[in-house]
Amino acid sequence: MRIDKFLNSVNITKRRSISQDMIANKVVFINEKVVKASKNIEVGDIININYLNEIKKYLVLKIPSTKSTPKSLQSEYIKELL
Numbered sequence: 001m002r003i004d005k006f007l008n009s010v011n012i013t014k015r016r017s018i019s020q021d022m023i024a025n026k027v028v029f030i031n032e033k034v035v036k037a038s039k040n041i042e043v044g045d046i047i048n049i050n051y052l053n054e055i056k057k058y059l060v061l062k063i064p065s066t067k068s069t070p071k072s073l074q075s076e077y078i079k080e081l082l
Contacts, residue, residue: 001063003030003047004037009064010077012049022049046081057081 001009007019007028022028023037029048030039041047047058058078069077 001041002037003028003035003039003041005067006041006060006063007047009066009068011069011071011074012047012058012078027051047078 004016004019004023007013007022008016013019013022019028020037023035026034027050028035029050030041030045032046032048041060041063043060043063045060047060049056049058057080059081060077061079062077064077
C-alpha cells in the first residue's frame, strides 16, 4: 500500500490530500529516508512525521486491506514509538 493511502487509512491524517502535502513538503520519512507518495509501506517499517513542534514515530504492524479503518482499531495497524 502506498504511504499516502496508508497514512489516511490508519487515521494518522484525515484526508489523503493532507498526506500528499506532507510528503511533498518532505516531513514524512520511512526508515530515516525522505519518501515520495508512491513509496510502498511494509510491515516493520518505521514512519517519522516531523510536525512543527514535535516528531512522531510509528511502527507499522499490519497493512490494512480496506480503504479506511475505524479509529478504535488503529492500534492493530500502527504502534506509536516514543
